[in-house]
Amino acid sequence: MTATQTMVLPTGAPANRRRYTRTWPMTVLGIIFLAIMVFPVYWMINSSLQGNSGAATTDWFPFHPTFAGYEAAINQQLPNLVTSLIVALSTVVLTLVIATPAAYGLARFKMKGMTAFVFVLLITQMIPTIVIANALYALFNDWGLLNSYLGLILADSAAQIPFAIILMRAFMASLPQTLVEAALVDGANNFRAFLSIVVPISKNAIITAALFTFLGAWGDFLFALTLTSTPQVRPITLGIYNYLGANVSQWGPVMATAVIASIPAGLLLILAQKYIAAGALGGAIK
Amino acid sequence: MTSVDVGLEKEVAHTSRGGGRRRRRRLGDYLTRWLFVAPAIVFVLVFFGYPIVQNVVMSLQDYTTATFYTGIAPWVGFENYAKVFGNPLFVTTLVNTLLFTVGSIVFQFGIGMGLALFFKRHFPLSGFLRSLLLLPWLLPLIASAAVWKWILDQGSGALNQFLGLFGVQPVPWLVSPSLALIAVIGVNIWLGIPFNTTILYSGLQAVPEELYEAAALDGAVGWKAFWHITWPSIRSVVSVVIVLGVVLTLKVVDIILGLTGGGPANSTQTLATWAYQNSFVQFLFGQGAAISNVLIVISLLFAVVYLYINRKGADE
Numbered sequence: 367m368t369a370t371q372t373m374v375l376p377t378g379a380p381a382n383r384r385r386y387t388r389t390w391p392m393t394v395l396g397i398i399f400l401a402i403m404v405f406p407v408y409w410m411i412n413s414s415l416q417g418n419s420g421a422a423t424t425d426w427f428p429f430h431p432t433f434a435g436y437e438a439a440i441n442q443q444l445p446n447l448v449t450s451l452i453v454a455l456s457t458v459v460l461t462l463v464i465a466t467p468a469a470y471g472l473a474r475f476k477m478k479g480m481t482a483f484v485f486v487l488l489i490t491q492m493i494p495t496i497v498i499a500n501a502l503y504a505l506f507n508d509w510g511l512l513n514s515y516l517g518l519i520l521a522d523s524a525a526q527i528p529f530a531i532i533l534m535r536a537f538m539a540s541l542p543q544t545l546v547e548a549a550l551v552d553g554a555n556n557f558r559a560f561l562s563i564v565v566p567i568s569k570n571a572i573i574t575a576a577l578f579t580f581l582g583a584w585g586d587f588l589f590a591l592t593l594t595s596t597p598q599v600r601p602i603t604l605g606i607y608n609y610l611g612a613n614v615s616q617w618g619p620v621m622a623t624a625v626i627a628s629i630p631a632g633l634l635l636i637l638a639q640k641y642i643a644a645g646a647l648g649g650a651i652k
Numbered sequence: 653m654t655s656v657d658v659g660l661e662k663e664v665a666h667t668s669r670g671g672g673r674r675r676r677r678r679l680g681d682y683l684t685r686w687l688f689v690a691p692a693i694v695f696v697l698v699f700f701g702y703p704i705v706q707n708v709v710m711s712l713q714d715y716t717t718a719t720f721y722t723g724i725a726p727w728v729g730f731e732n733y734a735k736v737f738g739n740p741l742f743v744t745t746l747v748n749t750l751l752f753t754v755g756s757i758v759f760q761f762g763i764g765m766g767l768a769l770f771f772k773r774h775f776p777l778s779g780f781l782r783s784l785l786l787l788p789w790l791l792p793l794i795a796s797a798a799v800w801k802w803i804l805d806q807g808s809g810a811l812n813q814f815l816g817l818f819g820v821q822p823v824p825w826l827v828s829p830s831l832a833l834i835a836v837i838g839v840n841i842w843l844g845i846p847f848n849t850t851i852l853y854s855g856l857q858a859v860p861e862e863l864y865e866a867a868a869l870d871g872a873v874g875w876k877a878f879w880h881i882t883w884p885s886i887r888s889v890v891s892v893v894i895v896l897g898v899v900l901t902l903k904v905v906d907i908i909l910g911l912t913g914g915g916p917a918n919s920t921q922t923l924a925t926w927a928y929q930n931s932f933v934q935f936l937f938g939q940g941a942a943i944s945n946v947l948i949v950i951s952l953l954f955a956v957v958y959l960y961i962n963r964k965g966a967d968e
Contacts (some may be wrong), residue, residue, distance in 0.1 A: 389773070389774075389775035389776060390775070390776065392770075392773060392775035392778075393775045393776050393777050393778070393781075395770075396770065396771070396775065396777065396778060396781045397777075397781065399767065399770070399781075400781050400784055400785060403785060403788060403842070403845065403846075404784065404785075404787060404788070406788070406796065406799045406800060406803060406842070407787055407788065407791070407799075409799060409802070409803055409810055410795070410798075410799040413799075413802060424808065424810070424813075463691075464691045464692050464695055465692060467687075467688040467689070467691070467692075468688060468689045468691065468692035468693075470688055471685060471686075471688030471689040472689060475685040475688070477685065477686075480689065483689065483692075483693060483696075485959065486696060486700075487696070488955075488958075488959060489952075489955055489959075490696060490700045491899075492899045492951045492952065492954070492955040492958070493700060493704070493948065493951065494902065494903040494924055494927075494944065494947050494948065494951060495903060495905065496903075496905055496924050496927050496928050496931075496944060496947070497703060497704065497707055497927075497944040497945075497947065497948055498699065498700065498703045499928075499931075499932075500703070500707055500710070500927065500931050500937065500940055500941055500944055501702065501703030501704075501706035501707050501710065501941075502699070502703060503931070503932075503937075504706065504710070504715075504719075504720070504937070505702065505703075505706070507720050520699070521699070523695070524695055524696075524698075524699030524700070525699075527692060527695055527696070528696065528700075531692060555684070556681070556684050556685065556688075557684065560688070581790060584792065585791075585792035585793060585794070585795075587792070587793060587794045587905075587906045587909075587910075588905055588906065588928075591909075591932070592928075592931075592932050602792075603792055603794045603795075606792075606794050606795060606798050606910075607794055607909070607910060609798070610797070610798055610801060610910055611913075614801075614802070617802050620798055620802070621798070621799065621802065623798075624795040624798045624799055627792050627794075627795045628791045628792065628795050631787070631790035631791050631792070632787070632790075634790065635783070635784075635786060635787055635790060639783055
């Protein structure tokens with residue numbers, strides 16, 4: 367301990383400068399790693415701005431940018447974008463309405479059955495989506511929910527609710543009990559204490575859950591593929607997939623659609639970064 | 653304000669009279685507590701419980717398109733399973749699933765670990781670069797599949813353009829049965845790196861700095877410090893990342909359907925995509941369900957391991 371201190375302390379400023387000259391190469395290396403990782407995203411944007419992508423070669427940089435790809439994408443995919451937006455937003459609402467009280471209940475009331483339910487929630491994360499889709503197809507056929515917004519919203523919510531609960535529960539369990547108890551003593555019942563105290567305090571956790579629910583529902587592909595087959599209800603992910611099915615000769619519109627479908631992810635990364643990182647950790651470890 | 657008064661009155665009333673009233677109130681309390689969780693329980697029962705049971709039932713029935721019109725699905729016992737296990741494709745998909753999972757996990761974890769250790773050094777811009785790294789993870793999977801299909805295109809894809817600069821002949825990444833699985837695994841590795849890096853990085857952050865200082869005194873730096881301090885400290889995070897990675901990789905459908913559709917010649921068909929093909933392309937729901945159940949059993953085996961580790965982690 368003392369040895370390291372004596373090594374660090376007296377040298378002061380010069381050591382600092384030396385450390386920085388040693389770390390700048392690290393930054394360069396970091397940028398190279400990142401460039402490789404993010405290259406596909408760059409290529410997506412680059413190709414979307416080159417109308418003739420797919421013919422002979424695509425330039426490494428859009429020297430003559432054209433929005434023809436976006437025009438085609440909007441013409442062909444606008445209804446699908448609207449569908450995705452409706453489904454994803456509704457899924458967020460339904461998921462939060464169901465998951466927020468559940469997260470609070472599971473965090474605060476430690477009754478026997480509830481611990482078991484938390485285990486069940488963890489298990490649901492392991493169930494392959496294709497298993498759910500397989501059985502839901504038959505169920506939705508009986509209920510008349512195939513090819514409907516409601517069907518997709520229900521299926522997407524089902525997929526997102528366990529994760530949202532796990533995420534918010536971890537936060538709510540860390541709230542001081544005394545806050546809620548004070549309200550209860552003042553005569554508020556459990557529901558009122560939940561709405562007027564727990565929800566406002568848990569704002570960040572709820573936003574994180576909402577963001578991940580939105581991304582999950584927006585990016586859903588398998589439920590869209592299996593539970594819808596008509597153009598009336600077709601999310602953007604299925605629009606992209608339908609491009610890929612045939613032999614693609616024009617990549618411009620496909621990449622433009624992919625860029626548009628990626629806008630929510632990009633926006634969230636810029637505007638809501640701290641929530642994203644928190645969610646990534648919460649989901650994996652808690 | 654008035655409602656608070658009413659609440660107080662109630663409180664006073666029940667403390668003075670006590671007895672049955674208090675018990676009723678306690679029962680009411682008990683029920684309201686469950687009301688918080690009840691909608692979620694119903695949702696999980698309908699959308700996870702029912703499908704799992706229904707899948708088992710379907711796998712024992714001759715369940716086809718006709719069933720949706722007539723409602724008749726004759727019982728066939730284990731015939732679906734016999735057909736699935738007897739199909740030469742079963743071995744193919746099982747091997748593909750194994751290769752896909754092991755290949756993805758080994759490299760996702762290895763590269764993720766490397767990057768996590770790299771970013772731990774806090775150089776200028778490290779925080780910014782680390783958050784940008786999350787971008788591939790947030791994109792819709794099918795959008796990633798689309799751009800990779802384009803990059804890996806044999807005729808004019810970016811990868812072959814790049815390799816062409818070094819005189820390499822165009823490689824049929826997604827068209828050749830011997831290369832397609834490797835290409836698909838590569839894309840899945842790319843997808844998994846951000847997640848692995850983020851979780852492992854947070855695990856590294858939790859290792860107390862004093863441990864390294866103390867070890868440095870004993871001459872343990874670099875690899876030695878990694879083996880004797882870092883690795884033992886993050887072992888539980890490592891197991892969670894790997895088990896979770898396996899379970900999530902077994903589920904992958906989007907990427908494979910988007911890139912190759914399971915082809916060419918079933919060379920990228922996994923249990924998950926094969927279940928999809930049976931149910932939703934050939935409308936053999938019975939056999940699709942049988943394959944799904946095989947997949948569930950494999951996933952649950954890992955889920956048990958995961959819960960065991962998680963529990964042990966919580967106890968510590």
